[in-house]
Amino acid sequence: MSDLLRTMALSASGMKAQSTRLRHVSENIANADTPGFRRKLVSFEPAPVRTGEPALVETGRVRLDTSELPLIHDPGNPLADESGNFRGSNVDLVVEIADARQAQRSYEANLKMFDQARQMTTSLLELLRR
Numbered sequence: 001m002s003d004l005l006r007t008m009a010l011s012a013s014g015m016k017a018q019s020t021r022l023r024h025v026s027e028n029i030a031n032a033d034t035p036g037f038r039r040k041l042v043s044f045e046p047a048p049v050r051t052g053e054p055a056l057v058e059t060g061r062v063r064l065d066t067s068e069l070p071l072i073h074d075p076g077n078p079l080a081d082e083s084g085n086f087r088g089s090n091v092d093l094v095v096e097i098a099d100a101r102q103a104q105r106s107y108e109a110n111l112k113m114f115d116q117a118r119q120m121t122t123s124l125l126e127l128l129r130r
Contacts, residue, residue: 004120004121005117005121008118010113013047013056013058015114017058021059022103024062029096032091035072035088035089037089037091038064038065038069040063040065041062041064042059043059043061044057044058044059044060045057046058068090069087070087070089070090072088073085
């Protein structure tokens with residue numbers, strides 16, 4: 001596999017991993033007001049390497065944030081106990097928006113790298129045709 005194709009495979013694996021991360025961030029934001037919802041965390045791991053293949057990245061298992069769920073006092077809520085409290089979600093919108101922005105920028109960087117490798121491959125083929 002040529003270096004340009006390896007570069008394209010590497011950037012494609014990065015884009016796939018970042019899109020998975022962005023999907024979970026979106027789920028977290030969508031469920032920010034869901035009582036008892038725990039934030040989903042995504043980790044990145046190196047993909048199994050085959051001989052002659054680039055070291056790709058993939059997402060690991062999705063984990064749930066184990067931090068304490070906030071106690072919310074709302075006696076009118078149907079989920080409230082006898083003291084008027086229920087457990088909210090541990091999603092912090094500021095953190096989720098920052099994670100989304102970071103995932104978006106990483107995706108864009110991988111996309112630019114992919115596009116550069118594609119343009120270089122196209123230019124190389126044009127030179128070889130002459």
